[in-house]
Amino acid sequence: MSILLIAEHDNSTLNPATLSAVTAASQLGGDISILVAGSGCQSVADEAAQVMGISKVLLADNACYEKGLAENLSVLIVELAADYNHIIAAASSTIKDTMPRVAALLDVGQLSEIVAVESADTFKRPIYAGNAIATVQSLDTVKVITVRASAFEKAKAEGGNANTEVVDVVFDIGGSRFVSEELVKSGRPELTAASTVISGGRGLGSAENFSLLEKVADKLGAAVGASRAAVDAGFVSNDLQVGQTGKIVAPELYIAVGISGAIQHLAGMKESKVIVAINKDGEAPIFQVADYGLVGDLFEVLPELETKL
Amino acid sequence: MKIIVSVKRVIDYNVKVRVKSDNSDVDLSNVKMALNPFCEIAVEEAIRLKEAGIASEIVVVSIGPNAVQEQLRTAMALGADRAIHIETDSQPEPLNVAKLLAKVMEVEAPELVILGKQSIDSDNNQVGQMLAALTRRPQGTFASKVTVEGGDVLVTREVDGGLRTLSLTLPAIVTTDLRLNEPRYAKLPDIMKAKRKPLEVKTPADFGVEFKQHISQLKVETPAQRQAGIKLDSVDALIDKLKNEAKVI
Numbered sequence: 266m267s268i269l270l271i272a273e274h275d276n277s278t279l280n281p282a283t284l285s286a287v288t289a290a291s292q293l294g295g296d297i298s299i300l301v302a303g304s305g306c307q308s309v310a311d312e313a314a315q316v317m318g319i320s321k322v323l324l325a326d327n328a329c330y331e332k333g334l335a336e337n338l339s340v341l342i343v344e345l346a347a348d349y350n351h352i353i354a355a356a357s358s359t360i361k362d363t364m365p366r367v368a369a370l371l372d373v374g375q376l377s378e379i380v381a382v383e384s385a386d387t388f389k390r391p392i393y394a395g396n397a398i399a400t401v402q403s404l405d406t407v408k409v410i411t412v413r414a415s416a417f418e419k420a421k422a423e424g425g426n427a428n429t430e431v432v433d434v435v436f437d438i439g440g441s442r443f444v445s446e447e448l449v450k451s452g453r454p455e456l457t458a459a460s461t462v463i464s465g466g467r468g469l470g471s472a473e474n475f476s477l478l479e480k481v482a483d484k485l486g487a488a489v490g491a492s493r494a495a496v497d498a499g500f501v502s503n504d505l506q507v508g509q510t511g512k513i514v515a516p517e518l519y520i521a522v523g524i525s526g527a528i529q530h531l532a533g534m535k536e537s538k539v540i541v542a543i544n545k546d547g548e549a550p551i552f553q554v555a556d557y558g559l560v561g562d563l564f565e566v567l568p569e570l571e572t573k574l
Numbered sequence: 575m576k577i578i579v580s581v582k583r584v585i586d587y588n589v590k591v592r593v594k595s596d597n598s599d600v601d602l603s604n605v606k607m608a609l610n611p612f613c614e615i616a617v618e619e620a621i622r623l624k625e626a627g628i629a630s631e632i633v634v635v636s637i638g639p640n641a642v643q644e645q646l647r648t649a650m651a652l653g654a655d656r657a658i659h660i661e662t663d664s665q666p667e668p669l670n671v672a673k674l675l676a677k678v679m680e681v682e683a684p685e686l687v688i689l690g691k692q693s694i695d696s697d698n699n700q701v702g703q704m705l706a707a708l709t710r711r712p713q714g715t716f717a718s719k720v721t722v723e724g725g726d727v728l729v730t731r732e733v734d735g736g737l738r739t740l741s742l743t744l745p746a747i748v749t750t751d752l753r754l755n756e757p758r759y760a761k762l763p764d765i766m767k768a769k770r771k772p773l774e775v776k777t778p779a780d781f782g783v784e785f786k787q788h789i790s791q792l793k794v795e796t797p798a799q800r801q802a803g804i805k806l807d808s809v810d811a812l813i814d815k816l817k818n819e820a821k822v823i
Contacts (some may be wrong), residue, residue: 332738334740335703335706335713335715336706336712336713339707357734358716358731358732358733358734359733359734361699361715361716362703362713362715362716362731363703364703365668365699365700365701365702365703365704365707366703366704366706366707366713367707368669368700368704369669369672369703369704369705369707369708370707372669373669373788374667374668374669374788374789375668375669375698375700376789377697377698377699377700378697387792390697391697391797392600392695392696392697392794393585393591393600393694393695393697394694394697395797396590396591396797397591397593397600397794397795397796397797398794398795398796398797399791399793399794399795400791400792400793400794400795401789401790401791401792402789402790402792403788403789404787404788404789404790405788439743440711440712440742440743440746441712441713441714441740441741441742441743442740442741442742443738443739443740444728444739444740444741445738445739446733446736446737446738446739447736447737447738448735448736448737449735449736455734455735457734458734461822461823485823502753503752503753504732504752504753506752509587509694510587510611510612510694510752511752517822518816518820518822518823527588528588528589528590529587529588535797535800538822539816539820539822540800540803541812541816547805552802552805553800553802554800554802555802555803556800556803556804556820557803557804557805557806557812557815557816557820558802558803558804558805558806559805559806559807559808559809559812560805566809569809570809570812570813573809573810573813574813574823
């Protein structure tokens with residue numbers, strides 16, 4: 266048994282989600298090779314070689330892999346696939362873009378966003394936005410898998426000592442060209458990667474009042490989220506929406522402020538480790554999933570939290 | 575130019591999902607069904623391209639039992655010109671869906687195919703990418719902005735931590751994310767008119783596609799339910815619990 270794991274990185278450092286995928290891969294049993302495909306990404310390969318549980322680093326360093334274009338990356342992975350039983354990676358946006366192409370080119374199915382490894386061919390994955398958990402078995406000889414990083418502990422980033430092999434094949438497929446990117450330079454962590462998330466709902470009342478929430482977020486080093494109701498009311502833009510049709514988050518701590526707890530919203534956050542609900546309506550459904558509830562006026566609670574944290 | 579939009583009939587996003595007591599699947603009997611939200615956004619984007627004079631025809635495609643014609647009619651009420659229903663009682667896996675759509679692309683020769691990034695039932699997020707791979711065409715997934723410029727389409731994509739813009743040579747495959755647009759509602763006269771728009775019924779065999787099983791669903795369970803916790807009476811008590819009991823701050 267051998268496993269090909271695809272590293273997630275920005276050409277300078279290894280994304281920690283990769284470490285969660287390493288844990289999932291190690292539960293399959295077998296040698297793990299990690300592919301670092303990028304441009305000027307030697308430092309990522311060096312980092313990957315240190316990760317516990319990795320037997321080999323494959324380094325494909327070429328300008329055509331710099332931006333992780335799915336067209337090029339998928340063909341590279343397929344080229345390497347012949348030696349492996351499993352192709353696995355954390356479900357980052359690059360991987361979600363690329364992996365189904367790999368599966369289609371190999372004429373196999375893909376298991377998306379697994380949350381548990383039952384055996385080398387059987388996995389659990391959430392369906393219906395996590396409202397049901399399916400146990401699924403792959404019938405293909407090569408298993409193409411993406412991993413929900415929040416469901417697996419991170420493997421140790423140090424202690425390993427893998428050799429690096431250079432992969433000298435260049436696939437510049439064409440048809441797709443990188444134009445520009447705009448990465449959010451917020452001081453706050455990214456919503457789906459944050460260990461603490463504080464979200465506001467319709468109860469906030471206005472866009473201006475979200476600043477009360479942001480002050481608490483900054484005290485906690487938290488990301489800011491919102492319910493669909495707050496987005497629909499125009500308080501915040503919909504990239505902050507947590508819910509079935511928005512972002513699915515599973516932080517260590519989730520604080521829901523002025524959110525009633527519609528099914529739509531719960532689907533996006535109920536895997537959080539600890540949930541706090543702050544709402545003036547003690548009967549709000551959000552309290553049924555909250556570990557800690559505080560019935561009160563958020564306009565008093567938020568400033569008090571900000572001062573006392 | 576011609577645009578193909580592929581749509582899926584799914585459980586309405588406001589309906590609470592229940593697992594069958596024998597754990598074989600989710601119970602879909604007598605629940606409200608609707609157009610998958612991301613597919614609605616795909617239809618809307620195609621209509622906007624037509625209103626802008628860029629698209630000349632919108633063909634909407636759905637795969638499934640007879641009931642999917644309801645969603646095809648909805649898409650036509652919104653503005654699609656005609657529909658293709660590929661009839662099957664099975665729930666084909668993403669790769670099989672992509673193979674069928676690849677055949678539809680061969681026949682229809684569209685310049686652009688727009689799909690939802692994922693359906694809110696199986697949450698696979700695969701079909702658009704698989705279709706692009708099978709047809710060897712470029713893809714712009716998770717789109718928040720689509721601009722056609724001559725023989726190219728500029729697609730701004732939602733990626734981890736921000737936005738990334740790609741230029742794709744047409745024909746191309748685009749999958750929609752939430753921020754792309756806000757879908758309109760169908761007006762009653764348009765719903766009536768949609769009943770007279772052409773709807774062609776085909777079978778997978780008509781396209782020479784035989785479904786192959788790649789993944790077997792062994793069991794479906796309700797996730798571990800959260801228990802309601804405790805109610806606290808002050809901010810101080812909350813901070814104390816988070817620090818000393820949950821140890822999360």
